[in-house]
Amino acid sequence: MVTKSRRKFLKTSVTAxxxxxxxxNSTEVWSNVIxxxxxxxxxxxxxxxxxxxxxxLAPALQRTKRCKLTGxxxxxxxxxxxxxxxxxxxxxxxxxxxSMSEIANNPDIDVIYIVLPTGLHAEYSIKAAGTxxxxxxxxxxxxxxxxxQDIIDACENNRVKLSIGYRMQHEPxxxxxxxxxxxxxxxxxxxxxxxxxxxxxxxxHWKLKKEMGGGAIxxxxxxxxxxxxxxxxxxxxxxxxxxxETTRPDAYTDVDETTYFTLEFPGGVLGEGATSFxxxxxxxxxxxxxxxxxxxPFQSYSxxxxxxxxxxxxxxTIPNQQAKQMDDDALAIINNTxxxxxxxxxxxxxxxxxxxxxxxxxxxRIEL
Numbered sequence: 390m391v392t393k394s395r396r397k398f399l400k401t402s403v404t405a406x407x408x409x410x411x412x413x414n415s416t417e418v419w420s421n422v423i424x425x426x427x428x429x430x431x432x433x434x435x436x437x438x439x440x441x442x443x444x445x446l447a448p449a450l451q452r453t454k455r456c457k458l459t460g461x462x463x464x465x466x467x468x469x470x471x472x473x474x475x476x477x478x479x480x481x482x483x484x485x486x487x488s489m490s491e492i493a494n495n496p497d498i499d500v501i502y503i504v505l506p507t508g509l510h511a512e513y514s515i516k517a518a519g520t521x522x523x524x525x526x527x528x529x530x531x532x533x534x535x536x537x538q539d540i541i542d543a544c545e546n547n548r549v550k551l552s553i554g555y556r557m558q559h560e561p562x563x564x565x566x567x568x569x570x571x572x573x574x575x576x577x578x579x580x581x582x583x584x585x586x587x588x589x590x591x592x593x594h595w596k597l598k599k600e601m602g603g604g605a606i607x608x609x610x611x612x613x614x615x616x617x618x619x620x621x622x623x624x625x626x627x628x629x630x631x632x633x634e635t636t637r638p639d640a641y642t643d644v645d646e647t648t649y650f651t652l653e654f655p656g657g658v659l660g661e662g663a664t665s666f667x668x669x670x671x672x673x674x675x676x677x678x679x680x681x682x683x684x685x686p687f688q689s690y691s692x693x694x695x696x697x698x699x700x701x702x703x704x705x706t707i708p709n710q711q712a713k714q715m716d717d718d719a720l721a722i723i724n725n726t727x728x729x730x731x732x733x734x735x736x737x738x739x740x741x742x743x744x745x746x747x748x749x750x751x752x753x754r755i756e757l
Contacts, residue, residue: 431499431719433525434460434482434492436513438468441527442504445690447476449711455719460498462489489513493520500525500722502554502715506595507602511536518543518551523722525715527554529611530735532602534743537736544732550721552728553735555615556714561705562684562693563619566675569682570622575698576678578658581620583613583673585688586647586665592640596666604644606745610664611738612688614745616673617652617660618737625652625660628741628755631748636667650745 433456435442450458460482461472469483482497492498501517502525503510511531517524524544530553531537544551557563570578586609595601596608604610618624628650635646647665654660663670671686673695680698687693690710695703707713721728744755 428499429455429723431456431523431722432459432497433457433500433502433715433719434462434484434498434522436462436489436501436503436517437505438463438465438472439504445711446502446504446715447472449709449715451476452709452712453716453719455716455723456500460484460492460495462486462492462501486513489516490520492517492522498522500719503527507607508532508595508598508600510602511539514540514551515543518547518549521547521549523550523552525552525554525718526732526735528735528738529602529607529742530732530739532607532739534736534740537732537739541732541736550718550728551732552718552721553730553732554714555611555730555734556710557612557615557688557693558619558730559714559717560693560710561707562695562703563687565703565705566673566682566684566695567619567622569675570620573677575675575680575682578621578675578677580658580676581617581660581674582662582676583616583620583660583687584663584670585609585612585616586663586668586670588669589666592637597640597644599643605664605666606645606648606742609666610648610662610742610745613662613664613673614652614738614741615734616687617662620673620675621654621658621660623654623658624737625654625741625757627653627757628744628748629653631745632752633749641666645749648745648749650748652741 433450435446438461447458450456458476461478462484464486472478482495484492492501500523503514503517504527505513507529510526514524514526526540531540541551586605596603631648631650633645633648635641637646646667649663652660652662671688672683673687674683675681682695682697684693684695684703718728744757748755
């Protein structure tokens with residue numbers, strides 16, 4: 390039996406496409422119509438229904454107060470009835486990648502969240518911006534600095550907000566670390582260390598494919614890169630001593646399994662970073678003039694905790710990191726205030742990723 394939603398999924402509508410083209414020239418009108426001043430709960434459409442959407446974002450959207458799951462975009466028709474049954478998604482809010490532009494005309498959807506492999510982030514974030522809906526893009530933002538800038542430009546041109554899915558910056562213990570980068574309760578910062586990795590035994594996955602934005606330096610590397618930046622409160626001036634390692638050369642022919650790097654900050658402050666698909670790493674440490682502090686783990690989905698050199702505990706908790714992130718971002722849209730993690734933040738990390746890759750390839754210090 391072919392359901393209405395599956396017929397819609399397979400349909401290519403010339404009329405709808407034409408209306409979408411018209412809408413591309415009417416972004417200012419969209420912003421006023423789709424999110425009226427009185428709207429307090431935003432509708433979110435997830436683009437890509439893989440693990441992160443299925444097991445983390447969709448459940449988190451059942452716990453949010455400022456946004457809710459109202460739509461899906463998928464290339465897998467067999468997933469549609471499962472998601473509709475579980476989350477009550479209407480036939481009219483189900484799309485495939487070809488019909489995604491029709492979201493422009495759907496008042497149930499205010500935000501499009503891109504949850505696809507990294508290599509597809511730029512293409513579909515730009516498409517999302519073209520609908521006039523606000524854009525949330527999962528980390529890492531894209532493969533290159535140029536792609537990141539293209540996403541930023543598309544959102545600016547369509548007058549929609551862009552937020553990158555860095556959930557840790559919404560987490561309270563991490564926010565304490567960010568505050569301390571300015572207040573310096575343990576004196577000036579001298580060195581930092583950040584490591585993020587997990588053992589991934591898969592040998593046939595998009596994360597092992599260069600064209601899809603695979604590799605540890607992208608998927609996990611943005612955690613230590615971002616952490617070294619927010620924990621120091623500074624931007625690095627150079628990358629040095631970068632190198633790649635692998636214990637599985639047959640699998641890791643196209644991308645890195647493990648990468649080590651040093652970020653050089655102003656004033657001689659050094660940040661040592663490491664990321665891996667072959668090691669279980671999860672620690673951020675800041676060494677200061679009069680003591681130290683650390684988070685371990687610093688990027689898990691729950692249980693972020695830390696300690697200081699004088700015994701203070703960093704153990705604030707929140708019910709769900711993804712729910713906090715999405716509620717914060719939804720509230721910024723509702724109140725028309727700045728998002729916590731804009732596209733420029735994602736771009737800065739990818740600029741560093743590209744420098745790390747060049748440093749490792751050429752065994753050189755790369756100035757930023």
